[in-house]
Amino acid sequence: MEEYSILAVDDQDFNLIFLKKTLAEYQFLSARNGRQALELLRRCSPDLILLDIVMPEMDGYEVLRQLKYDERTRNIPVIFLTSLDSIEDEEKGFNLGAVDYITKPFKPTIIQARVKNTLRFIHQQKLLERMSHLDGLTEIPNRRFFEEKLASEFGFAATNKRPLSLIMIDVDFFKKFNDQHGHSKGDEALVKVAQIIRSCLNEPHEFLARYGGEEFVVILPDTDAAAGSEIAEKIRYHVSISQLFNNPAGSHAALTVSVGGYSMIPANYEYCHSILEKADACLYQAKKHGRNCVKWDYS
Secondary structure, three states: OOOOEEEEEOOOHHHHHHHHHHOOOOEEEEEOOHHHHHHHOOOOOOOEEEEEOOOOOOOHHHHHHHHHHOOOOOOOOEEEEEOOOOHHHHHHHHHHOOOEEEEOOOOHHHHHHHHHHHHHHHHHHHHHHHHHHEOOOOOOEOHHHHHHHHHHHHHHHHHHOOOEEEEEEEEOOHHHHHHHHOHHHHHHHHHHHHHHHHHOOOOOOOEEEEEEOOEEEEEEEOOOHHHHHHHHHHHHHHHHOOOOEEOOOOOEEOOOEEEEEEEEOOOOOOOOHHHHHHHHHHHHHHHHOOOOOEEEEEO
């Protein structure tokens, strides 16, 4: 069962003690004011924040504004803790992005129910997000996730003048393999090829996705041509020596891959797909030169 963490922010010690006791089934963190909470959130990322509104120096509304401004914390749900009961106060909190209110004086059953409902919603959202980002067959990131990741890493590399490498991998003669062994064995082979590629990478820093069909793609942040081409050759070699499964005749079915890669230090004016197009051109050269090889270029 997934363990959730909750950060409670309140300037009254007895409220924090009461909340910790009421929510004993969760990992409980606490802060006694807004600034302490923001400092704590630099080091951790709780699943839920319970935030008092009326606090000295920085009230809950201002804390929430700062949470929403920071990309690292803007998606953490916040439930306000308050003795304020006007419609205007509630409306202000919801407009700022709070997901719920718990009113004082606290009632343990109400706290538990509202927290449980919010965490259930978080769990469902995470499942949906995970499903939308994963390939159904290989259970690695899909093309949609890859597009998001590429844009992010390309932008980071351009801003910080760091190298970025991209590998494109195509399973050789896969249509012939499917025709010979059947589509179920073809699916099984793709799963095993994905597993072999993953074993050659340092995840999550190095990012693997299924690009489509029998094509895979790897993003290598902060990686130059020498290091990138070495990883590409490692992938090619380990796929080539693998014995994926025994076919009905008793012999081993083997597959190879063609690999193309490109390295660059992106410029801010460049389109992120430029590195993809150049890696794809290298993949074409690998196929043209007999397959089961690596072709790499850089700028």
